[in-house]
Amino acid sequence: MTKLFLSALTAALILSGCAETGLSKTQTGAIIGGLAGAAAGGATGNHSAKRVLIGGAVGALAGGGIGYYMDKQEEELNKELKGSGVEVQRQGDTINLNMPGGITFDTGKANIKPNFNPVLDDIAGVMTKYPETKIEVHGHTDNVGSDASNLSLSQLRAQSVSSALTTRGVGSDRIKAIGFGENAPVATNDTPAGREANRRVEIKIIPNPAQ
Incomplete structure (x- = not known):
């Protein structure tokens, strides 16, 4: 042995x-x-x-x-989201969808832009076909403004996307919305390009260990 x-x-x-x-x-x-x-x-x-x-x-x-x-x-998401501006990334068995703030929300707002709704239709369509996963929606901002206002905005944006997916048939028991404010940047906040990259919403699709 x-x-x-x-x-x-x-x-x-x-x-x-x-x-x-x-x-x-x-x-x-x-x-x-x-x-x-x-x-x-x-x-x-x-x-x-x-x-x-x-x-x-x-x-x-x-x-x-x-x-x-x-x-x-991952294969279906890449097909459905091609040319949408949403980046599909794979980390182990987790699929990450990176949605830049510029295509999802107006500056300082938490209402989803109308022209982004068809993209959410496509994302929800794939998610409903694969129900054995958990979904985390993460909201992020740059560092412009106060910590409190950025945290609130990130939470509202994460909740907006979460609600949009639920409305499209994705089970609410699968989804968790989290706002990180300015605390998880992916680029420097010292340049306009960096701040733009930090203003984003991410969807993480995670295998459900209970299944």
Whole structure:
């Protein structure tokens, strides 16, 4: 059994080079899931090789399934949001949608611009097709104005987007709206371009561990 766990540990270290080997996110997820399942199988008290192998197989299926589920969402979001100004980013199994403030809200306002509504239609359409995820809507501002006013504005903007998604059929129990004010910049606030980048709303689509 010691050899089995040492082998699993060695394989885990090898995974750090997965990005260079050409493995897809789904394949990597399956390998990670398999290692986790093997460890869990060996920790149940029945230290048999059979139990470890079963645990690894179940874990691989779960890991690959999550990766595939998120891969399909990312693929559809990229297709639907092409040319919209919304940037689709992938971090592990989390999908991030970066929506610049200039295309979503007027300066100092929390009402969504009418011409952005079709984009929200597309985002909500994909989200309703993939219900086994959690959604966090993050509001951000630059540092112009007081801390209190920026925090309030970021919260209102996050809530506006959250409400828009709910109105379009996305379950409210899946969505959490959070305002960060000026506290999570992605660029310097010393230049107009940097401040513009910081004025944004982000949607994070996260696998639901309960599923």
